Amino acid sequence: MKYKAVIFDLDGTLVNSIEDIADAMNQVLKNRNYPVFDYNTYKTFVGSGVKSLIHKALPKENQEPTEIETCLEEMMKVYSENCTNKTATYKGILELLDILYSKHLKLSILSNKEDSLTKKVAAAKLPNYLVPVLGLKHEALKKPNPQVVLEICKFHSIKPEEAIYVGDTGIDIQTAKNANMLAVGVSWGFRDTQELIEQGADCILNTPLDLLKVL
Template sequence: MSYKGLLFDLDGTLIDTIADLSDSMNHVLTGLGFPPHHETEYKSFVGSGIRNLARLALPETARDEATIESCYRRMVEHYSRNSLNKTKPYEGIEELLDTLKARGLSMSVLSNKADAETQRIIAALLPGYFDLVIGMRSEELKKPNPAMALQIADSMKLRPEEIVYVGDSDIDMLTACDAGMYAVGVLWGFRSREQLVQAGAATIVNHPAEIASLL
């Protein structure tokens, strides 16, 4: 198959967001009287949106709906003002995107981060590369639901099997497989090789440059 496009996840794939996510979540937790977490712990918390992050960051004894909602709203407010403090593209990503763009390949982004925040981060850090940038617009449509991935394929005027889906999580690999796209798992993000393989990754890469060689 000749691949004609790529669909990228955002957090843990294109952009290293973990420091700002953990800083904001810890700020909220301590403000509510709950213990913070080490930054590395957040790698297992992220991937399914801010509401799920808030739920997992709270102690199990405090995961009632009212507390989760309060934590979520405070997190959205604080993170929106602090999401670009430490966040940056991973090493080699801009070079990869330059290479792919020069080859005339279509590229888009699909994230479980809120749509407005996804748009803002891409506009600030990786402008001009992508045909479409879409974040989470509803809980029902968030990954691993493949609906938005398929909608993006349609908008790119490509068949799913012509698209390489690049992500760092089991959620991404499940989305790619359910959408009928070629699933590429990256190891510089938030999940292990084992998790990616178990979720259906067809290929695992250690550095962004390896993605260009696949095409």
């Protein structure tokens, strides 16, 4: 199979954003005198969008719908103002992207991070040749729903089986499988490789440049 496109998850795959995410959520929790969490714990919280993060971070007894919505609004504001403070690309990512671009592969991003924040982080930290860069706009379209990643294929005028989807969580692997794409996991992200294997990853990268071997 000759692959024509690589679609990437963002957080935990292209960029390490966990400290900015955790710092923002902890600020929301501190403002309410709720318990806060360390960075490693937040790695288990992320991957399914901000609303899911709020659910996991709030105390069980404080998960009324109004409280969730209020915290969501505050989290979005705090994180939006601080989403590029500590976030950085993983070692080897920029080199990989440049090589893929030189090979005329189509490169895109699909994240479960809210769409405007996905675009903001990508614009600050990644090359502008990743097109389109898409985040979550509607909860119903959240990964592993394959609808948006299939729309990216249509945008590039390719078949799903001509694309590789690269991510760091089981949800990313499910997304690729649901879309009939090659499912590639990364070992440097927010989840352990066992989760990726259990979800059926076709292969797992230990460094970004390992993707060149897959191609």
